[in-house]
Amino acid sequence: MNQPSAHATPPRHVAIIMDGNGRWAARRGLPRAAGHREGGKAVRRTIEAAIEHGVEWLTLFAFSSENWRRPQTEVTDLTRLLRRYLRSELKELEQGGIKLRVIGERDRFGPTLRAELAAAEERTKHNTKFNLVIALSYGARAELVAAARLIAQQAQSGQLDPATLDETGFARYLATADMPDPDLLIRTSGEQRLSNFLLWQAAYAELSFVDVLWPDFNATHFAAALADYARRDRRFGVRPDETNPGRTAAPKQAGA
Numbered sequence: 129m130n131q132p133s134a135h136a137t138p139p140r141h142v143a144i145i146m147d148g149n150g151r152w153a154a155r156r157g158l159p160r161a162a163g164h165r166e167g168g169k170a171v172r173r174t175i176e177a178a179i180e181h182g183v184e185w186l187t188l189f190a191f192s193s194e195n196w197r198r199p200q201t202e203v204t205d206l207t208r209l210l211r212r213y214l215r216s217e218l219k220e221l222e223q224g225g226i227k228l229r230v231i232g233e234r235d236r237f238g239p240t241l242r243a244e245l246a247a248a249e250e251r252t253k254h255n256t257k258f259n260l261v262i263a264l265s266y267g268a269r270a271e272l273v274a275a276a277r278l279i280a281q282q283a284q285s286g287q288l289d290p291a292t293l294d295e296t297g298f299a300r301y302l303a304t305a306d307m308p309d310p311d312l313l314i315r316t317s318g319e320q321r322l323s324n325f326l327l328w329q330a331a332y333a334e335l336s337f338v339d340v341l342w343p344d345f346n347a348t349h350f351a352a353a354l355a356d357y358a359r360r361d362r363r364f365g366v367r368p369d370e371t372n373p374g375r376t377a378a379p380k381q382a383g384a
């Protein structure tokens with residue numbers, strides 16, 4: 129008989145690269161904006177599914193640092209969609225016990241979206257049932273460079289002794305400070321790369337590449353990714369304890 133999985137419990141934190149909105153629209157002869165709109169519906173379904181499965185954290189890659197290089201009209205469509213999403217869903221996030229947090233270079237967005245993001249975070253900050261993290265204008269390399277810059281400044285001014293800096297200390301300088309690392313990272317659309325998403329945090333994440341375009345992603349696909357995750361043997365680079373096969377302790381991390 130199979131040994132029970134070391135993580136029969138669901139992943140605490142799921143991160144998703146929501147890919148394939150453009151292809152979904154192109155296949156239907158629709159503008160890309162229609163794919164993003166439909167992708168917004170998949171966001172809602174996925175939050176509901178994650179809560180139902182007992183996941184505590186969901187991080188969604190909604191806009192990458194590289195997305196700024198898309199045509200201006202598409203950038204405008206995406207930011208408009210985000211604003212509309214915030215306006216229509218905020219009450220539900222608030223009442224559903226969902227805490228919203230945004231990571232990424234939000235200063236690159238205009239004042240209206242920035243103000244709406246700040247207000248949404250403020251209004252949901254006391255919620256504890258579920259954590260929704262939206263990565264906006266996010267790029268892992270930029271995040272790491274920003275952390276290195278701040279560390280160098282603090283070392284130079286004598287606030288930080290470089291010799292005392294370890295991995296846990298370094299992680300406190302990242303946008304994800306105080307968040308647990310993702311246990312499972314899903315990418316839709318069949319592409320198999322990380323595209324500069326959570327490069328530090330996903331060091332030990334299980335990867336799941338789902339061959340479905342994001343607007344088609346639903347609760348069944350989410351459940352299948354979780355079932356696949358439950359069969360994985362997570363070792364964190366450590367050999368399993370021979371007296372307890374399949375079991376290894378997860379490394380200590382923030383929020384754990």
Ligand code: FPP
Nearest residue numbers: 146147148149150151164167168171190213
């Ligand atoms: C990738 O598809 C998706 C995006 C760049 C945007 C994701 C945004 C949403 C799903 C909108 C709603 C989000 C929230 C959080 C409300 P793509 O355009 O790269 O698709 P392609 O690879 O097929 O061109």
